Amino acid sequence: MTLPGSYESGPVASQTVAAAHDVAAEATAVPARRRASLRQWELFFLLLPMLLLIVLIFDLPILNAAYWSISDPKTGALTLGHFRDFLDSTAYLRIIWRTFFLSLEVTAATILLGYPLAYWATKLPPRWRIVVLGLVVTTFWVSILVRTYAWIVILGSAGLINRLLMWAGVVSRPIEFLYNEFGILVGMTNVLLPFLVLPLFAAMMRVDMRLLQVAETLGASRFRIFWQVFFPLTLPTLAASAILVFILSLGFYITPAVLGGGRVPLVANMMDLLINRFARWETAAVVSVVLMVVTLSLYAVYQWLREKNA
Amino acid sequence: MTARRFLSDLSLTVCGLAVLVFLLLPVLVVAPMSFSDAKSLEFPPPGFSLRWYQSLFGSDIWVEAGINSLVLATISSTIALVCGTLAAYVLTRGAFRGRRLLEANFMAPMIVPAIITAVAHYIAFARLGILGTFHGLVLGHTILAVPYVVLIMQAAIRGFDIRIEQVAATLGASRLTILARVVLPNLWPSAAAAWIFAFVLSFDEVVVTLFISGAHLTIPKRMFAELIIQVNPTITAVATLLIAFNLLALAVLLLVSRRGRLFERGY
Structure with missing residues (x-):
């Protein structure tokens, strides 16, 4: 942050x-x-x-x-019935798994995109480095809603990408990028990228350059220096930031709701429906508890990784 | 050897730039769209006009939402600033058992997913009878913003020389006098930064607002509703104004917390 x-x-x-x-x-x-x-x-x-x-x-x-x-809404007696109903329902579990896998995909995408960006920024001259980081911080400051909405403009059937593709003659009809998992993946990756790039950049700047010089003196190739010296030194921060991105993805509500168009239900959207449409408070509470336990456990790992690295 | 080196440098530059463009694309695309004269979301826009800004400011609903958002963000960020600053002072300067636990508790609303807070608030506020009231909304926003205030003010107080406070204490000032007359006057730039941070957070908040606001409108809530139903180009005008507003807030924040400091350290 x-x-x-x-x-x-x-x-x-x-x-x-x-x-x-x-x-x-x-x-x-x-x-x-x-x-x-x-x-x-x-x-x-x-x-x-x-x-x-x-x-x-x-x-x-x-x-x-x-x-x-864990309580009966009418009598107030303690019960594990809501958890049992939850586990018995294949619909809920399917949504949980889908959220889990989508969050993994988002995390993988932010790593694949974020690592090169952070690495490139460290190689820039200081003046340009500030410009690039300034731009990353700037996107951080633009409302998630706005950044999500923009993808409708970019990926929509009359949007930037489809018009480019049709103009170039690659496709004859617009491709449906939106209102499916792909659209959500793009939007969430875009929103969560700074959470990975900024800490990773700081960690890369902390790497002792003399270690790389030693490796070079000893005759290691650039490829080997990167993978055997540089990358392992940034790995703890990469892991910690990836966990943070994963946690944030699990509870994401806005982007899936807008870019999924209601066709790709995820955990947070399910909680919205349970409260605002079906008035099933006890089931929403069960989902909250499950999500909370998962989030806090992962957060503990994140803190442990950060303190170990500090 | 040098050719390979050049190629690998080139590919890194291309990758880095491409990701940067991907990151910035939403911000770059929205602003031109808001000046489009077309009814559909065509990009690039076929012609330029201010019609979407006219329809925005001519709409009672959007104006009402805007006023609500401003009032809500002002009140909740001010409460968050007062509570958070006092707490940050105690956490930084006090030495007592359970301090770390208390700190973790104060940070919790930042870590717990907003959707969980939203569900918890919905159930609790419904039972307390404040669901859908403006007061409830203010409290919900305050809770979401307060951890950031604590975080920023803790860093600020830690950077403030404790010996100055000790001098004041030696001269007979009470804790409250020290805080009011010595610490806070010196920390106003950080306090301003914390307030702006809290304000923007509240101004952009969607999830908890959707659950507990009842009939009250805010700009993000209205925008979210429009996005779900149909895509109306008026939204591009709202989005552009939001970008301008947030960047203005960022600029003010950078000015008060000394230029450039944000980029040099703090992540």
Whole structure:
């Protein structure tokens, strides 16, 4: 995730610091204990608004949904019936598998496209590197809805690609790129690409160039240097970012709904139907719990990979 | 040898450029389309006109959606900024048991897929009787934006020299005075960046909005509905304005958080 850099204290502030440093070191020792207890109170007071917000508007609703997945909506008695119904239904499982495979395809596509882009960016002169990264960050800032919508213009039957193909005489009738899995794949890959490119670029810049020089001195070919030295060094970040892309794909709602035209139901769209059309809250809750467990487990792996690499 | 090297460099450049074009294509295509005079989505447009902008601003529904989106994003990003900044200060400067757990909890809305939050909000808000109300919508958007505020402000506070606060404490200032008179005045560029970030997040939010907004319209919600039903070129005008708006926000964000810093570090 791209974030604005932290604010550094200006020259005035650092002068103040230099002048007062000794005083501060001397004074912190004196009434430490009395002030510490007061400080805890003040800290709690400052934390209170956020705590109330997160507990009431996030934690409790999530726990409530989890409770819905294991309780009878009429009597309130605990039951595993909703999970059993869910597992017995081939329709639900088919949608889960389709989402799983499509997410794998999206992840593979972002790796295949994102790795060369990040690698190319590291090879550019610094000025151009900033331009390329700036463009990647820019797409990040454009609404997902807009980026998804644009593919209707590009891939639609009167769109850019079909007109080009027909003009060139490759096809006589427009190809149906949209409202199928291909359209969703293109749209999701486009939206999720920056999530892979930006961390990967940072990892590539961190690779110690001397290692590559050593390999070159020892007579390794460029091909070998890349695959046996460079690539393995970027692999942990590649894996972590790929997991992130996979997690984000699993819960994707907008792009499949728009580019799939309702013909390719995925998990998120199924949850929409369960809530807004069929009012099957308990089944939607079951799907939420399953998706949540999968997401959080993968996120744990992602964090582990990142910390290992840091 | 050099010929092979040249070829491999060339192929890398071609691949890199091609992927970059693929990434940028949606943004590049939408803007010209919005000035098209054709009723269908032809690209390149056969002629130029402003008719889709006229139909956009002449439509009460779109104007209402626009006002709603602005009000909603302003309120929710402001609440998120206040709660998130205070929490970020405590997380960065406080030392107490369970700090990491608390931090993970504050980050959770960013990690949990929006669709899960949407379902959870739908069920909970329905039972509380705030489903479909504007207040409920504000709370939903605040929750989605607040982790980013915490993240940005934590980085900012970490970069602020703790000795300045110690000096203030030595001179007898209370925690609240330190925060209000020493820390926050120095961190306003980061706070502005965090607010803009939260604002744009709320302004573009679709998924949770679709579930909990009831009859309230927002720009993304209206746009999503139109995309599902039929493709109307008015949308290209909306999309172009959204791109312009988001890029403007990005520009302001870069200006306040010192030029260029975003690209040099932080990923």
